[in-house]
Amino acid sequence: MPESRVTTWVWGALVVITVGAGWLAPAAHTGHITVASLPITVLVLGLALIKSRLIIRYFMEVRTAPRWLKLTTDAWLAALFGAIMVIYIV
Amino acid sequence: MSTATRNRDVWWMTWFFPAWYAVFGVIICLLTRVTPPPRPDVTAAEKVAFFAQHHLTIQIGFTLLLILLGGAAMTNGLVCYQIKRMSVGSVFAYGYIGGMSVGALPGFLLVTVCFLTAAYRPDRNPELISLLYDLGMLSYNGSLGCFTAAYLVLAIAILYDRNEVFPKWFAYVSIWQIITEVIATQMFVFPSGAFAWNGSIAFWLAVVVFSVWLGALIVLLRRAAEEESAKESAQMVAAQ
Amino acid sequence: MTRTEERTETVGRLPGDRDMWIMVLGDMTIFAGYFVIFMIYRAMNRQEFLVAQQHLNITIGVINTVVLVTSSWLVARAVQAIRAGDVQKSIALVVSGGVGGALFMVLKGYEWASKIAAGHTNSDMFYSFYYVITGVHLIHVLIGLIVLGVVVRELRNPARRRAQMVEIGATYWHMVDLLWVIIFALFYVMR
Numbered sequence: 001m002p003e004s005r006v007t008t009w010v011w012g013a014l015v016v017i018t019v020g021a022g023w024l025a026p027a028a029h030t031g032h033i034t035v036a037s038l039p040i041t042v043l044v045l046g047l048a049l050i051k052s053r054l055i056i057r058y059f060m061e062v063r064t065a066p067r068w069l070k071l072t073t074d075a076w077l078a079a080l081f082g083a084i085m086v087i088y089i090v
Numbered sequence: 091m092s093t094a095t096r097n098r099d100v101w102w103m104t105w106f107f108p109a110w111y112a113v114f115g116v117i118i119c120l121l122t123r124v125t126p127p128p129r130p131d132v133t134a135a136e137k138v139a140f141f142a143q144h145h146l147t148i149q150i151g152f153t154l155l156l157i158l159l160g161g162a163a164m165t166n167g168l169v170c171y172q173i174k175r176m177s178v179g180s181v182f183a184y185g186y187i188g189g190m191s192v193g194a195l196p197g198f199l200l201v202t203v204c205f206l207t208a209a210y211r212p213d214r215n216p217e218l219i220s221l222l223y224d225l226g227m228l229s230y231n232g233s234l235g236c237f238t239a240a241y242l243v244l245a246i247a248i249l250y251d252r253n254e255v256f257p258k259w260f261a262y263v264s265i266w267q268i269i270t271e272v273i274a275t276q277m278f279v280f281p282s283g284a285f286a287w288n289g290s291i292a293f294w295l296a297v298v299v300f301s302v303w304l305g306a307l308i309v310l311l312r313r314a315a316e317e318e319s320a321k322e323s324a325q326m327v328a329a330q
Numbered sequence: 331m332t333r334t335e336e337r338t339e340t341v342g343r344l345p346g347d348r349d350m351w352i353m354v355l356g357d358m359t360i361f362a363g364y365f366v367i368f369m370i371y372r373a374m375n376r377q378e379f380l381v382a383q384q385h386l387n388i389t390i391g392v393i394n395t396v397v398l399v400t401s402s403w404l405v406a407r408a409v410q411a412i413r414a415g416d417v418q419k420s421i422a423l424v425v426s427g428g429v430g431g432a433l434f435m436v437l438k439g440y441e442w443a444s445k446i447a448a449g450h451t452n453s454d455m456f457y458s459f460y461y462v463i464t465g466v467h468l469i470h471v472l473i474g475l476i477v478l479g480v481v482v483r484e485l486r487n488p489a490r491r492r493a494q495m496v497e498i499g500a501t502y503w504h505m506v507d508l509l510w511v512i513i514f515a516l517f518y519v520m521r
Contacts, residue, residue, distance in 0.1 A: 004410050011403035014511075015396050021519050022392035036380060041520045048515035052508055055399075059406045059504045061497075066342035072355060080362045084516070087369040262353035265473070266360065269466055276462060279452055283371070285462060290367045299360065 010058040017047050041088060049081050096326075097318050103168040104315045108308045110161040117158075121151025124201060127227055127293065131282040134220035141208050141219060148209050152202045159198060166190045169307070172314050173244065176251035182243050189240025196233035201226040231287040232278055234271040241267045255317075256310050267303050270296035345409075346497040354505045357470075361509050364466070365516060368459050375455060380521055382456035385448065390441045391518040394434055395510065401430025402507040405478070405500045412485070412493045420496060421485050427503065428478040431471050438468055460517055467509055474506045 024040055056073045057063040063070075118125040123144050132140075141148065166187055173183035204226030208219050241264045248261035276285035277292050284291040344351065372379045408423035442461070452458045481499035484490045 004407060007403060007406050007410070011399065014399045014403075018392060018395045018399065018511075018514075021515070022388055022395075024519055036376060036521055044515055044520045048512055048519075051511045055402065055504055055508045055511065059402050059507070060501060061345040061409075064342060065344055069342070069344065069351070076355070076358055076362065080365060080512075083362075083366050084369050087366070087373050088520075090373070258347075258349035259352040262349065263356070265353075266356065269360075269469060272469065273462060273466065276452075276458075280458065283455065283458070284367055285458060291364060291462070295360065295363050295367070298363075302356075 007058060010054050014051055014054060017051055021047050038089070042085070045081060045085060045088075049077060052077055096322050097315065100168070100171065100315050100318060103164065103171075104311050106161070107165045107168055107311060110158070110165055111304065111308075113158065114155070114162075117151045117155050121147040121154070122205065123147070124205070124227065124230055125297075127231060127288045128223075129282075129288055130224070130227065130286050134216040137220045137223040138212070138216050140223070141205075142212060145209050145212065148205050152206050155198065155202055159194070162194060162198070163191070168311060169244070172255050172311065173247050175253060175314070175318070176247055176255045177253045178247045178250045182247035185243035186240045186247075189237060189243060193233065193236035193240065196229040196236060198230075200233075201230035204229075227287055228278060231293065232274055234274045238268050238271050241265070241271075255314050260306055260310055263299075263303050263306055266299050270299050346501040347494060350498045350501050354501055357505060358509070361466075361512075364463055365512065368463065368516065371455065371459065379456045382450070382454055383517070383521065385445070385450055386460075386518050387441055387444070388518055390437055391514055394437050394441075395514045397430050397434050397437070398507045398510050401427040401434070402504050404430065405503045409493070409496050409500045412491075412496045417485055417491060421482055424478055424482050424485070424496065424499070428475055428482075431475050431478070431503075431506075435468060435471055435475075438464065463513060463517075467506070467513060470506050470509070474503050477502050 021044055024044060053074075056077070060073075062073050123140075128137075128140050170183040170187045173186055174180050176182070204222045208214075208222040208226075212219075245261040245264040245268075248256045248264070249258060273285070274292055274296060277287040277289075280286045280289070280292075283289055287293060404423045405427040408420045408427065411417075411420040411423055442464075445457070450457045452461060477499045481496055484492070484495045
């Protein structure tokens with residue numbers, strides 16, 4: 001697949017995930033009293049993690065970058081989303 | 091290092107820079123206790139107690155700073171000198187000096203005068219002492235936007251410099267400084283929480299970024315002085 | 331332009347330059363700090379944050395995210411164009427990406443104005459975080475527009491056009507997009 005086609009597929013995935021996640025947002029359901037929801041938050045954070053990694057790997061071209069950069073960006077994602085999840089749950 | 095270098099004055103200043111900042115660190119952290127900052131969300135009585143507790147070291151520390159403050163101007167002069175060695179033209183160097191000088195008044199002098207005044211008559215009306223405490227701390231931590239112009243000028247100079255006096259990444263670190271200082275403006279709004287003058291975002295994160303910036307600058311000034319020595323030695327050899 | 335694809339498979343090629351990656355990784359670390367601190371305050375004030383969050387305009391949030399992701403895509407395509415030697419196409423794509431960034435800023439300004447008019451100001455803790463973090467992000471978008479402007483200027487100059495310059499600008503711009511995606515999840519969507 002030519003590079004531009006891959007990039008466009010990534011863009012498509014990002015848009016779909018974004019619109020889908022928007023539907024899950026508390027503000028999208030007016031009239032309901034907002035309640036915390038562990039499953040929805042886990043899903044939302046998981047989707048954000050996927051989007052982030054897609055941007056890093058494909059748009060920022062880390063996929064073809066030296067190994068130190070791959071490891072560093074993955075470590076950043078793991079540390080950040082890990083911390084967010086832990087703080088949310090605890 | 092060859093002692094026959096002609097930029098010995100640069101070397102003196104390059105060593106003076108971290109030495110001055112070390113003394114400054116002792117003054118603000120150990121003597122006057124403004125860094126880390128005392129809390130904004132305390133009563134007037136507690137502020138009076140703060141001044142009573144640190145009365146002697148505040149007076150020693152800030153009177154010392156009054157005498158030594160010229161050293162800050164000298165450290166700025168060294169950076170100005172290095173900016174002049176860049177290909178971008180002297181106006182950036184003068185902009186840096188101008189920006190840093192403007193920042194020094196609210197940044198150092200105001201807290202010095204306010205705290206010394208508060209310590210001068212400890213039995214003053216507590217509300218007035220409280221005012222001096224707030225005024226000193228707000229101007230010390232929240233006036234950092236004045237330095238923004240200096241950092242911006244430094245960043246632009248580095249990015250356009252063809253002589254590679256400082257590496258490009260230091261321009262970006264200087265831009266981080268600008269961002270933390272924009273956030274610091276929030277100190278004037280919040281007496282507590284993450285954006286107060288002792289807050290985790292407005293203060294602590296900013297201190298980490300500042301330490302990175304200052305540490306990098308000290309190392310890079312040394313590297314620039316070395317490169318200048320090497321260049322001048324090579325020129326002297328070529329001229330013989 | 332040399333094709334080093336065989337080597338790329340094994341060793342890896344750093345897009346842009348090392349200085350910009352220092353900027354990007356450092357900036358990502360600083361923002362990670364902001365995000366974690368936000369989460370900690372959120373954990374201490376869960377109900378308050380949940381209630382405040384409801385007043386965010388999710389439609390604008392989604393639109394803004396799509397706008398920024400699209401502009402990132404355009405800039406990524408611009409890098410591919412310059413590598414293929416198509417200068418005009420690259421310039422057009424960078425400019426389009428910049429238009430996306432400008433649109434983002436306009437929408438964000440409108441969003442802020444309507445929130446402030448509705449009374450959601452700094453005095454609410456959730457909104458204090460919201461304005462500061464999206465504000466710092468907005469400054470990054472503005473800087474990004476300047477960066478893209480410099481890229482276009484360099485592309486227009488036959489003596490100075492290089493693929494690396496576009497890559498450097500793209501690396502920064504994608505970071506702006508990346509940070510927003512996380513801001514969107516933390517502020518608008520998660521509960």
